[in-house]
Amino acid sequence: MPDTVDNEDMFDLDRQPVNFKDVLIEMKDVSELMVDLAYSAILFESKEIAREVVNLEESMNRLLYQARITSILGARRLEEAESMSGLLQIAEGAERISNAASDIANVILKDIQIPIRMRRALPEAEEVTVRIEISESSELVNALLGEVRLQSTTGMRIIAIRRGRFWIYDPDKDTRLEKGDVLIAKGPEDGIDPLWRLAGRALPQIDPGIGQPVDNLDRAVLLIVEMKNVSELAVGLAYTALLFDSKDIAEEVFWLNERMDSMRLSLELWVLEEAKKIEPIESLRGLLHMAAFADAICSAASSIVDVIRRDIEIPPIFKKIIRESDEIISRIDVQAGSFLDGKTLKEASLGAVTGMIVLAIKRGEQWIYRPKKNARLYEGDTIIAKGRRDGECRLFSLSKAEQ
Numbered sequence: 249m250p251d252t253v254d255n256e257d258m259f260d261l262d263r264q265p266v267n268f269k270d271v272l273i274e275m276k277d278v279s280e281l282m283v284d285l286a287y288s289a290i291l292f293e294s295k296e297i298a299r300e301v302v303n304l305e306e307s308m309n310r311l312l313y314q315a316r317i318t319s320i321l322g323a324r325r326l327e328e329a330e331s332m333s334g335l336l337q338i339a340e341g342a343e344r345i346s347n348a349a350s351d352i353a354n355v356i357l358k359d360i361q362i363p364i365r366m367r368r369a370l371p372e373a374e375e376v377t378v379r380i381e382i383s384e385s386s387e388l389v390n391a392l393l394g395e396v397r398l399q400s401t402t403g404m405r406i407i408a409i410r411r412g413r414f415w416i417y418d419p420d421k422d423t424r425l426e427k428g429d430v431l432i433a434k435g436p437e438d439g440i441d442p443l444w445r446l447a448g449r450a451l452p453q454i455d456p457g458i459g460q461p462v463d464n465l466d467r468a469v470l471l472i473v474e475m476k477n478v479s480e481l482a483v484g485l486a487y488t489a490l491l492f493d494s495k496d497i498a499e500e501v502f503w504l505n506e507r508m509d510s511m512r513l514s515l516e517l518w519v520l521e522e523a524k525k526i527e528p529i530e531s532l533r534g535l536l537h538m539a540a541f542a543d544a545i546c547s548a549a550s551s552i553v554d555v556i557r558r559d560i561e562i563p564p565i566f567k568k569i570i571r572e573s574d575e576i577i578s579r580i581d582v583q584a585g586s587f588l589d590g591k592t593l594k595e596a597s598l599g600a601v602t603g604m605i606v607l608a609i610k611r612g613e614q615w616i617y618r619p620k621k622n623a624r625l626y627e628g629d630t631i632i633a634k635g636r637r638d639g640e641c642r643l644f645s646l647s648k649a650e651q
Contacts, residue, residue, distance in 0.1 A: 268318040269565050269572075272339055275311045276487075277574045278304055279342040281418050282349035283483075283545065284407045287476070288377050288432050289356045290538075291370050297408065297432075300417050301353035308346040315339040334560040338490065341552035345483065348544035355537045362534035369469045374477045374618075375605065377434045378404070378443070384427050386448030394421025399603035400639040402446065403439030408432040418574075436599025468518055468535055475511050475542035478504055481618050482549035484607045484634050488577050489553045490562050491570045497608070498553040500617055505550040512543045577632065578604065578640045583649040584627040594621035602642040604635035 282304050289298040319332040355362070370377065382388050388396060399405040409416040409423070410430040416423060433443060444451050482504045489497035516539070519532050555562065570577055582588050588596055598604055609616040609623065610630040616623060625631070633643060 268315065268335070269568055271311055271314050271318065272335065272342075272569045273572050275308065275315065275339055275342040276569065277418075278308055278311070279345040279349070280483075280575065281407060282308075282346050283480070284377070284434055285417065286349040286352045286541070287370065288407065288434075289353055290362055291367055291377050292379060292432075293356070293367075295356055296415060298353035298356040300408075300415065301349055302357070304417075305346055305350040308343050312339060312343045331561050331563045334555040334562060335566065337555055337560075338552050338566070341486070341548045344548035344551065345545050348541050348548065351544070352537060352541040355534065360534050360537060361530045362538070363465065363469065365465060365469050366472065366534065366538065369473050370476075373473050374436075375434055375480065376437050376440065377407075377432065378440055380431050380433065380444060380447045380449060382425060382427055382429045382431065383448030386427070386446065388425045388446055388448075389427045391425050392421065393419055393423045393425065396425075396446070397636075397638055398433070398443065398446070399435065399636045400642060401603070402435070402442040403599040403601070403603045404433040404435035404443045405603065405636070406431050406433050435603065436605065438597055438600045439603075442600060465522075468515060468522075471511060471515055472535060472538045472542065475508060475515075475539060475546075477618070478508055478511070479542040479545040479549070481607065482508075482546045483552075484577070484605075485617070486549040486552040487570055488607060488632050489556055490566055491577055492579065493556070493562055495556055496615060498556040500615065501549055501553045502557075505546050508543050508546040512539050515539045574636075575634050576637055576640060577607075577634050578643065580631045580633070580640075580644055580647050582625050582627055582629040582631065582647050585649040586627075587646045587650065588625045588631075589627050590624065592622050592624045593619060596625070596646070598633070598643065598646075602633075602635065602646070603639035604633040604643050606631060606633045608632040 282301050285297050285301050285304075288294065289301060315336060319336045393406060406419055407417075409419055409425075409432070411426060411428070431443075431447070433439075441451055482501050485497050485504070486501050488494070489501060515535065519536060523529055523532060593606060598606060606619055607617070608631075609619050609625070610632070611626070611628070631643070631647070633640075635643075
């Protein structure tokens with residue numbers, strides 16, 4: 249890719265130098281944070297978190313403007329313009345994800361009802377969101393997030409901290425934790441226990457959720473949880489497809505989008521059939537908004553990988569964007585005799601041990617997307633996972649042959 253793409257002479261709205269790569273990294277990070285916060289606002293019925301999502305949408309609008317300006321300034325020849333158009337399409341996909349997150353935040357701000365069973369079912373998603381207060385006796389008191397490395401030791405990443413009346417959103421490694429801080433964390437279910445122990449709290453009673461569906465509302469709620477899982481998988485696979493220039497993974501994203509359309513249609517038909525039977529009917533509006541949210545995210549993921557279907561060159565700078573984001577995507581091979589060889593994902597406890605979420609496993613020419621906990625790893629398997637850089641190092645060491 250020509251140096252013009254990474255040109256330090258680009259300008260933002262304030263006529264200050266801006267790096268196109270840095271703009272795209274921030275757009276990716278902010279859009280993913282907005283999705284996490286939007287679901288947190290629903291789960292905890294928090295208008296404060298919802299307002300932060302709406303505020304972040306303003307930042308995304310500014311970033312998209314910067315991306316458009318820098319793409320125009322950076323393309324001087326036809327081949328450069330084509331590569332720029334691909335990067336700009338990726339930026340617009342991230343902005344569409346942020347728009348969807350802002351829409352769901354407005355559901356909370358406008359007091360549109362979300363069924364209580366919907367909130368109870370969200371912890372059944374593949375990545376759960378929890379809230380925990382740091383006790384006075386916790387080893388986290390006065391520790392820096394960068395020192396304790398919660399995501400790589402528990403699998404849970406901190407997306408927000410409430411300190412008294414104030415919120416700290418998207419805390420970084422230099423954020424110091426204090427007694428009484430309320431942590432909003434997201435990650436695999438098996439990361440809950442170690443996080444609670446570090447916070448100095450008794451292990452929580454596990455909410456049984458809604459269990460097996462007993463009526464049509466339960467079935468609708470579980471369908472939306474599945475839609476949430478599919479939408480988040482689609483985004484992860486979309487960036488993976490671009491990172492490795494994989495048409496196979498891109499086709500999986502398109503298939504997930506078609507599946508999402510089918511699920512949303514099923515939900516809408518159910519709402520029409522049940523509207524006369526359920527009181528209050530306002531709760532059904534919340535379900536429709538939740539379904540539209542997941543559908544919009546999945547559609548944005550599909551638009552991101554459209555550049556592969558149209559054979560637009562993905563410039564090398566994109567790999568830097570993925571590798572320098574808050575959450576990176578890794579491709580790691582399982583070696584014979586390694587800790588992972590022969591173990592199931594549950595036995596390996598990768599979420600809690602490394603903080604990495606496994607998106608897919610490649611075995612020969614076959615892809616296993618969204619592998620379940622009982623999926624077993626074997627020598628020669630390729631793991632596609634997302635998480636923090638230190639978690640990637642742990643995962644790599646587990647995949648190497650034991651000496």
